[in-house]
Amino acid sequence: MKLAVMAWRNLWRYGRRTMMTVAAMTLALVTLIVWTSLVQGFLGDLETTIVEVEVGDVQVYPPGYRNSPSIFDRIGAPFDLVDSLGAMGFSASARLLAGGLAAAGESSAGVSIRGVEITQDARVSVVPDRLAEGSWLDPGDPAGVVIGGRLARTLDVGPNDELVLLSQAADGSIANDLYRVRGILTPFSEATDRSGVFMVRQAFLDLFVVPGGAHQVLVRTGTGQPLDVSADRIRGAAPDLDVLTWRELFPTLATMMDSVEGTMYILFMIVYLAIAILLVNATLMAVFERIKELGLLKAIGLSPTRLVGLIMWEGVFQAGLAAVAGLAIAGPLLVYFSRVGINLAALGGTISISGIGLDPIMRSVVNPAVVVGPLGAMFLIVFASMLYPALKAARIKPVDAMKHQ
Numbered sequence: 037m038k039l040a041v042m043a044w045r046n047l048w049r050y051g052r053r054t055m056m057t058v059a060a061m062t063l064a065l066v067t068l069i070v071w072t073s074l075v076q077g078f079l080g081d082l083e084t085t086i087v088e089v090e091v092g093d094v095q096v097y098p099p100g101y102r103n104s105p106s107i108f109d110r111i112g113a114p115f116d117l118v119d120s121l122g123a124m125g126f127s128a129s130a131r132l133l134a135g136g137l138a139a140a141g142e143s144s145a146g147v148s149i150r151g152v153e154i155t156q157d158a159r160v161s162v163v164p165d166r167l168a169e170g171s172w173l174d175p176g177d178p179a180g181v182v183i184g185g186r187l188a189r190t191l192d193v194g195p196n197d198e199l200v201l202l203s204q205a206a207d208g209s210i211a212n213d214l215y216r217v218r219g220i221l222t223p224f225s226e227a228t229d230r231s232g233v234f235m236v237r238q239a240f241l242d243l244f245v246v247p248g249g250a251h252q253v254l255v256r257t258g259t260g261q262p263l264d265v266s267a268d269r270i271r272g273a274a275p276d277l278d279v280l281t282w283r284e285l286f287p288t289l290a291t292m293m294d295s296v297e298g299t300m301y302i303l304f305m306i307v308y309l310a311i312a313i314l315l316v317n318a319t320l321m322a323v324f325e326r327i328k329e330l331g332l333l334k335a336i337g338l339s340p341t342r343l344v345g346l347i348m349w350e351g352v353f354q355a356g357l358a359a360v361a362g363l364a365i366a367g368p369l370l371v372y373f374s375r376v377g378i379n380l381a382a383l384g385g386t387i388s389i390s391g392i393g394l395d396p397i398m399r400s401v402v403n404p405a406v407v408v409g410p411l412g413a414m415f416l417i418v419f420a421s422m423l424y425p426a427l428k429a430a431r432i433k434p435v436d437a438m439k440h441q
Contacts, residue, residue: 039342043349050322057318058357061414064307065362068410070369073400074378075300079293080401086282086289088162089224092254094267095285097278101251107134107206110249111277117253118156120273126257126266129156130250132240136203136211138183138233140191147187147233149201151240160254163221163234170195170219178239180218184232188220195219201233205245213243304413311414312421315354319347319425331432340430347429351422355415363407373400 047054087093096117098109111117114130121128132151137144154173158164164172168185181199183191193199197217205211215235223229240246257266263281271279283290333343377399400406 039346040349040353043346044353046322046346047350047353053318053322054354057314058354058361060314061311061354061358061418062361062365064311065358065410065414066366066369068304068307068413069362069366069407070373070400071303072300072410073370073402073406074373074398075296076403076406077374077399077401079296081399082289082293085224086286087256089166090161090163090228091282091285092160093257093263093282094255094270095280095282096253096255096270096274097280098251099276099278102278102280105133105251107244107246107251110246110251111253112249114250114253117274117277121253121255121270124269124273126255126270127159128253128255129153129160130237131157131252131254132237132244132246132249133251134203134240134244136201136233138187138191138199138201140193140197140199143191145187145190145231147183147201147231148227149203149233149235149240149243151235151237153237157254160256163224166222166224167219168222170217172219173234173236174218175236175238177216177218178236178242179213179215180235181215181239182219182221182234183217184221184229185223186229187231187233188217190230193217201243203244205243207245209245211243211245215239304410308413308417312417315351315418315421316424319351319422320428322350322425343430343432344423344426347426348419348422351418352415355418358414359411362411366407370400370402370406374402375399 096111098111101109110132111130118128118130130153134149134151136147136149138147152173154175167182170182173182174180181201183193183199188194191199195217198214199217200212200214203211221228221232225232235243241248255270257263261269263283267279267281338346377397379397
C-alpha cells in the first residue's frame with residue numbers, strides 16, 4: 037500500500053506529463069470503444085440481413101440444383117425434412133422457385149417467383165416485416181402476391197393493382213394467370229428488389245402444375261452451435277441433398293466480414309503501439325530524472341522487486357485514470373450512435389454489398405464486449421510497456437546513482 041501511495045504522489049510531481057499521457061490513453065480508448073461498437077453493429081446488421089431476411093443460416097437443395105436450376109428437380113418430401121429438422125432444434129421452411137415474366141399495362145420484366153408456406157416461412161424469415169406498402173401474403177387470398185420495390189416501379193403498379201405472370205408449367209403448358217399486388221417490399225437485396233415475386237405455396241403449385249415438393253429448404257439454426265457443426269448435423273438428416281451454409285453461398289461476403297474483423301484488431305495494435313511508445317518514453321524520462329532518488333531508495337533497503345512494483349503502480353494509476361475518463365466519454369457516444377447512428381446514405385444513396393441491401397443508418401451496438409476488449413487490451417499494453425522502464429529502474433546501483441549528474 038505504501039508503494040501505491042508513493043506511486044500516486046510521483047505521478048503528480050510531473051503533472052503536465054502525466055495529464056498528457058492520460059489524455060492520449062483516454063483518446064485511444066474512446067476511439068477504439070466507439071470504433072469496435074460501430075464495426076460490430078455493421079457486421080451484425082449485415083449478418084442479420086443475410087440470415088434473417090432471406091438466406092437463412094443453411095439452405096438445402098436437390099443435388100446439383102444450384103448449378104443448374106430446374107423446376108423438375110425438387111426435394112421429394114420437404115415437410116418430412118422440415119419436421120425432422122424441427123425435432124433437432126432447427127427452424128425450417130420449404131420454398132418453391134421458378135422464373136417467369138411479369139406484365140402490367142405496357143410494361144414487363146423478368147421475375148423470380150417464390151412459393152412460400154406462410155406459417156413455416158415466418159419462423160425462418162423476416163421478409164413479412166420488410167413491407168413498404170400493403171400487406172403480406174394470406175392463404176385465403178391465393179391470387180395475392182408481394183413484389184420488390186424496384187419491380188413495382190418498373191411495372192408502375194402499387195397495392196391492389198393487377199399484374200400477369202407468365203412462364204412455362206411443369207407439364208409443358210403455358211403457365212399464366214392474373215394476380216393482385218398485396219404488398220411492396222423495402223429494398224433488402226438487389227435480386228428481390230429488382231425481380232422478386234412472393235406467392236402462397238398452393239398458388240405456385242397451381243400456376244406451374246407442380247404436384248408437390250420443394251426446390252429449397254431454408255434453415256435457421258438458432259442453437260448456439262458453430263455454423264459448421266449445425267451444417268454437419270443437417271447433412272446427416274439430409275444425406276442425399278446439397279446442404280450449404282450462408283458462408284458457402286456468399287463466400288465474398290463471408291471473407292469481407294472476416295477481413296473487417298481482422299482490420300479492427302490491426303487498428304487495436306496500431307493505436308496501442310503508439311500508446312506503448314508514449315508510455316515507455318514518458319516513464320523512461322521519469323526514471324532517468326529520478327536516478328539519484330531511486331538509488332537512494334535501494335540504498336535504504338528497497339528491493340529491486342518492490343522498485344519494479346513502484347513503477348508498475350504508476351502505470352496502473354495512469355491506465356485507471358484513462359479508463360475512468362474514457363468510459364465517461366464513450367458512454368454517451370455509444371448511446372447516441374446506437375439510437376441515432378451515422379447516416380451513410382448522405383455519402384451516396386442506398387448501401388449494398390454483393391447485392392445485399394443494408395440499412396443506410398450505421399448504428400453501434402452496446403454490450404460488454406465492446407468495452408472489455410479495448411479496456412483489457414489497454415491494461416495489457418500498459419503492463420507490457422511499463423515493464424521495461426521498471427526493470428531498468430530495478431538495475432540501478434546506488435553507488436552509480438549517487439554519481440549521476
